[in-house]
Amino acid sequence: MWKIAVLLPLPPEVIDLLFAPLKDRADVVLPPSRDRAGQHAALAEADLAVGDFTGELPMDAAAVAAAPRLVLLQQPQVGVDSCDLDALTDAGVAVANTAGANTRSVAEWAVGAAFALCRKFAWADRRMREGGWPQLEIRGRELHAQRVGIVGYGAIGAEAARLFHAIGCRVSYWSRTPKDDAVGEYLELDELLATSDVLVVAVALSPETTGLIGPERLALLPPDALLVNVARGGIVPDEAVLAALDSGRLAGAALDVFEREPLPSGHPLLSHEQVLLSPHAAGASAQAQMNVIGQVMANLTAVLDGRPVEHVVNGLPPLVRRR
Known part of the structure; x- marks a missing residue:
């Protein structure tokens, strides 16, 4: 046996x-x-x-x-x-x-998270549960009008690109190997960041991609950019995300992955108003x-x-x- x-x-x-x-x-x-x-x-x-x-x-x-x-x-x-x-x-x-x-599952989560950040779903939900009525404070944006940059063009990145494109977004991507049949334009990584209103991280974790998008690269993003990470913790270090949020470079972040999982009690991400948290469940x-x-x-x-x-x-x- x-x-x-x-x-x-x-x-x-x-x-x-x-x-x-x-x-x-x-x-x-x-x-x-x-x-x-x-x-x-x-x-x-x-x-x-x-x-x-x-x-x-x-x-x-x-x-x-x-x-x-x-x-x-x-x-x-x-x-x-x-x-x-x-x-x-x-x-x-x-x-x-x-x-x-789990390709479709993760790609749909990335699109759903981008919608949630653009329209501030989680923030508005919290305010209403506290007794507020923040109708005039939301000032959301429509997803189709955002420039979406995708880091990593494997199965998940490619499916996310197809879904964002179907919504009407201008889609660009970076991968270590450009793809002949890709949805969207290939850009070098720094140019991709500089032209992305919504940055979706979907690249595999490896020694080469650990810390790939740190403080210097996050600083290249347009003002009020949004980050969606469905890859692995450490590709965009948690501290770099927090610093970009606090500086205003990032207007919001949707994170399904973290450097340490589960997040330890008291971690600053747990109480940050501009963060949508998920317990590594995009593919679940x-x-x-x-x-x-x-x-x-x-x-x-x-x-x-x-x-x-x-x-x-x-x-x-x-x-x-x-x-």
């Missing part, structure tokens, strides 16, 4: 239900505790593993060393920044993600979650059948064989 270590932070009864179709072909092993010791214990005899989308149990070099039989790590998300890809590749472990599963629509589950189960089943798996991100052959 194959052994599958499932590191998902879900109740055991939910995991039993999700993995029931594989129960005749594989044993599902859960960590005895939600800590590194429990993670390593679950990985000790695992042939396959389903990662932890919270990042609480990262697949770092120590976790890889604790999993001598592992041949596939299936991440239940698009991002693989909690994985030590070098260590996994050196150990012969293929790493697969669920590319495309019901449709996206079903897509993720479907892709995870399809890849696990493919391994058991001896067929190629999809969306391998670390360059190993997609046909995974048991050691």
Whole structure:
């Protein structure tokens, strides 16, 4: 029997239900505790593993060393920044993600957040709950009249560009590789910032993109620009966002991601009037979650059948064989 270590932070009864179709072909092993010791214990005899989308149990070099039989790590998300890809590749472990599963969900969140910032939905809601009637104070703006700049033109960036363009926005983008079929004009990053009323960050986190949009680049934005971040915390450092808001360079920010998650109690972002907060849930629509589950189960089943798996991100052959 194959052994599958499932590191998902879900109740055991939910995991039993999700993995029931594989129960005749594989044993599902859960960590005895939600800590590194429990993670390593679950990985000790695992042939396959389903990662932890919270990042609480990262697949770092120590976790890889604790999993001598592992041949596939299936991440239940698009991002693989909690994985030590070098260590996994050196150990012969293929790493697969669920590319495309939450593309529409995240892109729609980005557009919805831009609407909310333009029309000050959250601010007006708070004022009314306090007993106010700020009808003459809102002075919102129409989204179609905004210049939208998108940082990163992967699946999410491309879908967001298509949706913003459909609304009537002028769309520009930057990516490390310009795209022939892109919606909108390619601009170098600094020019993109200087001409974006709404900046949408959708680029993957990597050593090259960590701190990519710091104080100097935020200072390039037009006055009263809006920021929407659906990428990862650290690409636009939290302190840089706060400074830009306090200086007035940013009129508002919608943040689904943060350098530290969850935000610690008392963090200044929690009380900032011009910030719309979301708990890293842009991709958590019901449709996206079903897509993720479907892709995870399809890849696990493919391994058991001896067929190629999809969306391998670390360059190993997609046909995974048991050691």
